Amino acid sequence: MHKKDQPLIFELTKEGRVGYSLPELDVPAADLSDLIPAEFIRTEEADLPEVSELDIMRHYTALSKRNHGVDSGFYPLGSCTMKYNPKVNEYVARLNGFAHINPLQEPESVQGALGLMYDLQEHLKEITGMDEVTLQPAAGAHGEWTGLMMIRAFHEANGDTQRTKVIVPDSAHGTNPASATVAGFETVTVKSNEDGLVDLEDLKRVVGDDTAALMLTNPNTLGLFEENILEMASIIHGAGGKLYYDGANLNAVLSKARPGDMGFDVVHLNLHKTFTGPHGGGGPGSGPVGVKEDLIPYLPKPILVKQGEDFVFDYDRPESIGRVKPYYGNFGINVRAYTYIRTMGPDGLRAVTENAVLNANYMMRRLAPHFDLPYDRHCKHEFVISGKRQKKLGVRTLDIAKRLLDFGYHPPTIYFPLNVEECMMIEPTETESKETLDSFIDAMIQIAKEAEENPEIVQEAPHTTVVKRMDETLAARKPVLRYQKEV
Numbered sequence: 001m002h003k004k005d006q007p008l009i010f011e012l013t014k015e016g017r018v019g020y021s022l023p024e025l026d027v028p029a030a031d032l033s034d035l036i037p038a039e040f041i042r043t044e045e046a047d048l049p050e051v052s053e054l055d056i057m058r059h060y061t062a063l064s065k066r067n068h069g070v071d072s073g074f075y076p077l078g079s080c081t082m083k084y085n086p087k088v089n090e091y092v093a094r095l096n097g098f099a100h101i102n103p104l105q106e107p108e109s110v111q112g113a114l115g116l117m118y119d120l121q122e123h124l125k126e127i128t129g130m131d132e133v134t135l136q137p138a139a140g141a142h143g144e145w146t147g148l149m150m151i152r153a154f155h156e157a158n159g160d161t162q163r164t165k166v167i168v169p170d171s172a173h174g175t176n177p178a179s180a181t182v183a184g185f186e187t188v189t190v191k192s193n194e195d196g197l198v199d200l201e202d203l204k205r206v207v208g209d210d211t212a213a214l215m216l217t218n219p220n221t222l223g224l225f226e227e228n229i230l231e232m233a234s235i236i237h238g239a240g241g242k243l244y245y246d247g248a249n250l251n252a253v254l255s256k257a258r259p260g261d262m263g264f265d266v267v268h269l270n271l272h273k274t275f276t277g278p279h280g281g282g283g284p285g286s287g288p289v290g291v292k293e294d295l296i297p298y299l300p301k302p303i304l305v306k307q308g309e310d311f312v313f314d315y316d317r318p319e320s321i322g323r324v325k326p327y328y329g330n331f332g333i334n335v336r337a338y339t340y341i342r343t344m345g346p347d348g349l350r351a352v353t354e355n356a357v358l359n360a361n362y363m364m365r366r367l368a369p370h371f372d373l374p375y376d377r378h379c380k381h382e383f384v385i386s387g388k389r390q391k392k393l394g395v396r397t398l399d400i401a402k403r404l405l406d407f408g409y410h411p412p413t414i415y416f417p418l419n420v421e422e423c424m425m426i427e428p429t430e431t432e433s434k435e436t437l438d439s440f441i442d443a444m445i446q447i448a449k450e451a452e453e454n455p456e457i458v459q460e461a462p463h464t465t466v467v468k469r470m471d472e473t474l475a476a477r478k479p480v481l482r483y484q485k486e487v
């Protein structure tokens with residue numbers, strides 16, 4: 001079969017073919033009706049593919065080769081921190097004592113694992129400048145929601161039930177307003193000024209005694225450091241609100257600055273971004289949340305504490321918002337993040353920040369002559385350029401992104417943040433070499449040249465991928481998510 005026509009696994013079916021070998025059943029079959037209520041017992045055979053083990057292996061290996069991952073190429077997806085995931089993390093996460101334990105085991109029998117969780121919490125407290133940390137949330141957005149629920153519980157305990165609004169900048173990551181809404185708040189947008197930073201006058205205008213919190217990313221999604229952060233903190237605290245730090249991307253502040261010192265009350269981290277957990281395939285992630293002293297009572301329960309030499313779970317938390325995840329968080333990702341922090345050490349983490357920021361500024365300056373640079377200032381770990389100039393030639397940012405696929409690169413984040421026209425948001429990360437950065441820059445410059453001289457080649461890209469340009473509207477509006485024989 002030609003590579004381009006990879007059949008579906010169902011189309012490889014040969015009746016009776018199996019991918020396993022098990023001995024004949026030599027004991028009486030269990031009577032399912034004793035175990036499962038009748039209405040849940042399947043009456044028809046499930047329509048599963050019937051293939052050999054080798055068929056399965058070849059099928060999924062072939063599909064996996066069509067994927068782009070950090071291990072196969074440069075992946076400068078802004079606000080995603082697609083950095084290299086060190087393989088030593090995988091080694092440690094696979095150690096028997098970590099990989100083969102069960103969350104239902106008695107705490108006394110898994111003291112090593114609990115010790116690792118406890119130490120990780122201590123490291124994250126130190127890195128963020130917070131007083132306590134929970135490892136329960138399974139992703140960044142989940143951490144946001146957890147943090148907001150704590151803020152809500154805090155205001156309610158103070159009788160401040162009128163605090164129903166969460167302020168979010170117009171450059172915010174989409175999960176911020178979404179989490180605020182799911183946590184039962186109303187979102188209020190605060191504008192950015194011409195420097196790409198939160199407009200302080202607008203902030204003063206929207207803040208009030210109905211303010212529950214301000215959610216902020218710093219550096220913001222334009223890669224710019226909110227230099228007025230202390231003043232913003234005093235405006236919000238002065239009005240009785242809390243400051244929430246979206247720390248999904250900590251690559252610009254690790255070992256340099258701490259949200260806790262900037263005046264933030266709550267912070268979530270994405271261990272699957274900054275702390276080298278593999279991601280991009282949809283999980284599992286880890287979004288720990290750190291809080292300042294006055295929010296500790298509301299942390300999800302149980303919390304992990306040290307009593308003498310023992311690590312124990314404390315369930316006696318009457319003001320807790322409750323459990324936010326079955327068991328205690330995605331332990332495997334936490335092991336990887338712990339390994340990363342311990343292999344880097346404080347100096348290594350500082351070097352991460354310095355190199356991430358250097359790489360981003362280097363790329364930004366080299367691309368600046370060829371694209372529009374909406375905010376001409378030093379950036380932090382990422383930056384945005386605009387394809388406005390190319391759009392006038394009939395080449396959209398989407399076309400540029402598609403053309404990059406022909407050069408073997410994953411495109412940057414596009415059309416985000418929303419406050420920049422024809423936006424491209426590029427985050428090179430610290431793990432890439434200068435040679436890789438240069439080749440990507442060369443590809444971008446060539447595409448800019450093509451836009452002037454030969455726009456069709458960009459407009460019709462990609463030319464070299466298995467699947468050509470897709471109808472993205474149709475894919476989003478009418479996704480086909482299930483195999484149906486008649487299709």
Ligand SMILES: *Cc1c(COP(=O)(O)O)cnc(C)c1O
Nearest residue numbers: 079139140141173175246248285
């Ligand atoms: C990735 C990201 C999130 C969401 O994290 P998930 O783990 O995908 O839920 C939130 N905020 C920012 C700034 C991010 O980059």
